[in-house]
Amino acid sequence: MTKVFMTVNGKAVSGEVEGRTLLSSFLREGLGMTGTHVGCDTSQCGACVVHVDGKPVKSCTVFAADVAGASVKTIEGMANADGSLNVLQQAFQDHHGLQCGFCTPGMVMSSAALLAENPKPSEAEVRHYLDGNICRCTGYHNIVKAVMAASGQDVSALAAE
Amino acid sequence: MPKDHGIGASTKRREDVRFLTGRGVYTDDMALHGQTAAVFVRSNVAHGRIKSINTAKAAAMPGVLAIFTGEDFKDVGGNPAGWLINSRDGTPMREPKRPVLAHGKVRHVGDAYAAVIAETVAQAKDAAEQLAEDSVIEELPAIVDMKQAVADPSNRVHDEIPDNLCFDWGWIEDNRAAVDAAMKAAPHVVTLNLVNNRLVPNAMEPRASIGEYNPGTGDYKLTTTSQNPHLTRLLVSAFVLGIPENKLTVVAPDVGGGFGSKIYHYGEEALVLAAAKKLGRPVRWTAERSESFLTDAHGRDHVTKIELGCTKDGEILAIRTETLANVGAYLSNFSTATPTFLHGTLMSGPYKVPHVYVNVKTVFTNTAPVDAYRGAGRPEATYSLERVIDKMCRELGLDPFEVRRKNLLTPDQFPYQSPVGLLYDTGNYQATLDKAVQMADVVGFEKRAAESKARGKLRGMGLSTWIEACGIAPSNLVGILGSRVGLYDAATVRVNATGNISVMVGAHSHGQGHETVFAQIVAEKLGIPDSSVEIVHGDTSKIPFGMGSYGSRSLAVCGTAMTKAVDKIIAKGKKIAAHMLEAAEGDISFEDGKFQVAGTDKAKTFGEIAFSAYVPHNYPLETLEPGLEETAFYDPANFTYPAGAYICEVEVDEGTGKVDVVAFHCADDFGNVMNPMIVEGQVHGGVGQGIGQALCEFTAYDETGQLLTGSYMDYPMPRAEDVPFYNVDYSCQTPCTHNPLGVKGCGEAGAIGSPPAVINAVIDALQRGGHTHVTHIDMPVSPSRVWSAING
Numbered sequence: 001m002t003k004v005f006m007t008v009n010g011k012a013v014s015g016e017v018e019g020r021t022l023l024s025s026f027l028r029e030g031l032g033m034t035g036t037h038v039g040c041d042t043s044q045c046g047a048c049v050v051h052v053d054g055k056p057v058k059s060c061t062v063f064a065a066d067v068a069g070a071s072v073k074t075i076e077g078m079a080n081a082d083g084s085l086n087v088l089q090q091a092f093q094d095h096h097g098l099q100c101g102f103c104t105p106g107m108v109m110s111s112a113a114l115l116a117e118n119p120k121p122s123e124a125e126v127r128h129y130l131d132g133n134i135c136r137c138t139g140y141h142n143i144v145k146a147v148m149a150a151s152g153q154d155v156s157a158l159a160a161e
Numbered sequence: 162m163p164k165d166h167g168i169g170a171s172t173k174r175r176e177d178v179r180f181l182t183g184r185g186v187y188t189d190d191m192a193l194h195g196q197t198a199a200v201f202v203r204s205n206v207a208h209g210r211i212k213s214i215n216t217a218k219a220a221a222m223p224g225v226l227a228i229f230t231g232e233d234f235k236d237v238g239g240n241p242a243g244w245l246i247n248s249r250d251g252t253p254m255r256e257p258k259r260p261v262l263a264h265g266k267v268r269h270v271g272d273a274y275a276a277v278i279a280e281t282v283a284q285a286k287d288a289a290e291q292l293a294e295d296s297v298i299e300e301l302p303a304i305v306d307m308k309q310a311v312a313d314p315s316n317r318v319h320d321e322i323p324d325n326l327c328f329d330w331g332w333i334e335d336n337r338a339a340v341d342a343a344m345k346a347a348p349h350v351v352t353l354n355l356v357n358n359r360l361v362p363n364a365m366e367p368r369a370s371i372g373e374y375n376p377g378t379g380d381y382k383l384t385t386t387s388q389n390p391h392l393t394r395l396l397v398s399a400f401v402l403g404i405p406e407n408k409l410t411v412v413a414p415d416v417g418g419g420f421g422s423k424i425y426h427y428g429e430e431a432l433v434l435a436a437a438k439k440l441g442r443p444v445r446w447t448a449e450r451s452e453s454f455l456t457d458a459h460g461r462d463h464v465t466k467i468e469l470g471c472t473k474d475g476e477i478l479a480i481r482t483e484t485l486a487n488v489g490a491y492l493s494n495f496s497t498a499t500p501t502f503l504h505g506t507l508m509s510g511p512y513k514v515p516h517v518y519v520n521v522k523t524v525f526t527n528t529a530p531v532d533a534y535r536g537a538g539r540p541e542a543t544y545s546l547e548r549v550i551d552k553m554c555r556e557l558g559l560d561p562f563e564v565r566r567k568n569l570l571t572p573d574q575f576p577y578q579s580p581v582g583l584l585y586d587t588g589n590y591q592a593t594l595d596k597a598v599q600m601a602d603v604v605g606f607e608k609r610a611a612e613s614k615a616r617g618k619l620r621g622m623g624l625s626t627w628i629e630a631c632g633i634a635p636s637n638l639v640g641i642l643g644s645r646v647g648l649y650d651a652a653t654v655r656v657n658a659t660g661n662i663s664v665m666v667g668a669h670s671h672g673q674g675h676e677t678v679f680a681q682i683v684a685e686k687l688g689i690p691d692s693s694v695e696i697v698h699g700d701t702s703k704i705p706f707g708m709g710s711y712g713s714r715s716l717a718v719c720g721t722a723m724t725k726a727v728d729k730i731i732a733k734g735k736k737i738a739a740h741m742l743e744a745a746e747g748d749i750s751f752e753d754g755k756f757q758v759a760g761t762d763k764a765k766t767f768g769e770i771a772f773s774a775y776v777p778h779n780y781p782l783e784t785l786e787p788g789l790e791e792t793a794f795y796d797p798a799n800f801t802y803p804a805g806a807y808i809c810e811v812e813v814d815e816g817t818g819k820v821d822v823v824a825f826h827c828a829d830d831f832g833n834v835m836n837p838m839i840v841e842g843q844v845h846g847g848v849g850q851g852i853g854q855a856l857c858e859f860t861a862y863d864e865t866g867q868l869l870t871g872s873y874m875d876y877p878m879p880r881a882e883d884v885p886f887y888n889v890d891y892s893c894q895t896p897c898t899h900n901p902l903g904v905k906g907c908g909e910a911g912a913i914g915s916p917p918a919v920i921n922a923v924i925d926a927l928q929r930g931g932h933t934h935v936t937h938i939d940m941p942v943s944p945s946r947v948w949s950a951i952n953g
Contacts, residue, residue, distance in 0.1 A: 018283075020283075028190075029192070032192065033183070034183070034186075034187075034189075034190035035182070035183015035184065035185075036183070037187070037365075037366070037417075038189075039365045039366065039367065039417075039450065040450040040873050041449050041450050041451070042450065042872050042873055042874060044872070044873030044874060045365060045450075045873060047365060074183065075181075075182065075183035076182065076183040076184075078181075078182070079182050085178065085181055085182070089181040089182070092177065092181055093173050093174065093177040093178070093181060094173065096173075096174065096838050096839065096842045098177060098180055098181065099418070099672035099673070099674070099842060099846065100364070100365065100366065100415075100416065100417045100418040100671055100672030101176065101177075101179075101180030101181075101185050101417065101672070102187065102364075102365040102366040102417025102418060103365045103417075104180050104181060105183055108181065123886075126881070127880075127881040127882045128881075130880070130881040131880050131881065131882055133881075134365065134873065134878050134880065135365065135881075136363055136364060136365050136418050136420065136846075136850070136878070137365075137418055137672045137842075137846045138842060138845055138846050138849070139845035139846045139847075139848055139849025139850070139852075139879075139884055139887065139911070140845075140849060140880075140881040140884055141842075141845040141849075141884075141886055141887055142842060143881070144881060144886070145886075158886055
């Protein structure tokens, strides 16, 4: 066991980890931050996406020890300072971009990373960027719509054609 | 102006705030004092005889607390099938015992034959690996292919079942000769052999269960990923472990999707309860995704021959099908109902067809159990029917739109007694078809096809007009058909002393948004703000005995129970108001949240009545109980019959065989709509899953029964890039005639109506491109299958 220190959502944290402890396990079991979900164990579904030093990573495929000293951001750290939903979270609610909520933390974290890189993504760019995030409930329609709306684009006319 | 609250408003979901901020609580999110971890030892062969399990080494490993094998459960009950189906000859289906842990034989890869409980998951995994090494399992030839399973009686999934057949069902057997005669007399007969591909449901939250036992009280608690906690409790109590229901609480907290796969009771749930009792500590288990692939009940897996007899101008005269339906290694709880009464009864679709006969042989194989998956039987029926009608149009040179118009039931024909046992109460199938044609700009198709061609793509258009039977189900009817449970639901409306409301419902939300929609309905009826109503679900210690959510039943059945309970509240409120206002009860009206004496301005608000019920100082105590809480059970009088028309456009790349769905239009009739935003979302999700089935999803077992598609690297889930924006309409509404909300259900529609629309579009594209030899391609229409079909 080794002790790791990192910053999670702006707060200094530490914990004992084994070499094999994954970042997702450290967050969920070590810190009790269960907002980050594990849906597949093979880096495919994206429910576990968090930001490490500003970059989206699949926390089920990163060892906690490897990100010692890093700044980690999770879904629990996304809301505004007053606790209200941030623009992206609010867009997900406004456009019904979630149903069961299980993939949602990863969807929000990936989408936030997209908007940081590309503030006005096209529909195709949103769909392409979210290729590593699987949702079984929404058919993606309202997720794509929410991300575009969060970027300030008018989505009122978006339909099939 | 659209409504901003109550029935019909696109109210934003209250659930979302917790899910968007990481504050949802799913089963695996719960940490319990003293918790232990269970890991299952699963068979790595599809079929084998358990010769020995030596637990000594594993038991001595660090952190190991207990080991269970099939031997420990051989004297308790099995996990039962919920429906008894009789074969054509009247004999009852074969029902092999489904034990908590495999005993004697293992019957599919992933079949658990032992479990290790340890202090940590890592320790339990290490010991489980050791235990697997110390187990001797003699591998037997695997039975994977259904035709072989039936043809070769020497090899048996269950030793006591000679031909691997569960049953051979005919629907309706008495009509068989008439159907055969009509088919023989038909001027034209179309035959289509097709496969409805096996799917893995893949709710994004893997299954998880936590067992707890309090030695001081003898109380058990199971926290689990379930769509129906009361049903799970009933199964564990009455059939498997024999724990009295009053000593077992089942909680299904936030559940991350179900799609059918979380209806069923699984052995892991019984194991964690038994282990918790033995250890006196909480025992938790969470599936890894590979376990989900191996052990969640799969869906579909039908091999069907459908024949359609018709006139030369496309009037359907008779339909006859023969299906082999895979049930896998054991009978999951709804597995016998899915290929029969949820399938055969829909085989006349929305059409007037005089003669229909359905034969289903249900086969045991050494694969994971197969059961209801979003749509459950109805997508299989719809796919067979819509594909064979499309083939008929091609063979006879007829227009698929006109052929459907010719055969669709007309509004004046309702109620309609179908030849396969259902009574359709209402519908207007022409209206949804007309709407879809308008939405899809069918007349502009040729222009779009020309544009596609200019880009080197073949464009095709496919139509599907579908119907389903939802609102499951009238208990007396399903009882006659073999159901071993009732399928009513229940709700308790508790008005609290200060006028806000808690509603305890038997339905369970695992993504559908009941907490928002059910509150909208209660608030509307009581004339109070939505925010005054809280919906409580998923905990057997809090909610009345309801049957949970599946089969698009939540609103139609539980919503009706809730509405009836609210009506009782209003009726009692009138009695209280009459007393307080010194008026006759018959003179009290209730409107906009006020109890008013007719023709006067004397009134009491809902809040005043509630307060009086709990502080009954001025109250008719001699004739009326204090308090304001009512429960209603509701057993539906009939199924509900949502229906619609879907039009899909695809582009096919001839060079690679890749299919892109470029447009998808849905015109649905769900009856009255309570929250349009949520209804649209349900259709999006269903269509997304249907496109997934049509384009990419495929479950492959090799000839030894190894699952080749056991992870997201091998099983192609539809991703955001694989699907378009969907064009959804629900304006054609023929309200259900037998429930007070007039609702029909919308959860499964998309998954039922969409696969044939996609495949019809692909065939259309290929035909237009001159590949006239391609009359059918089985799902999924992967690039390799399409390319191979083109290149013959």
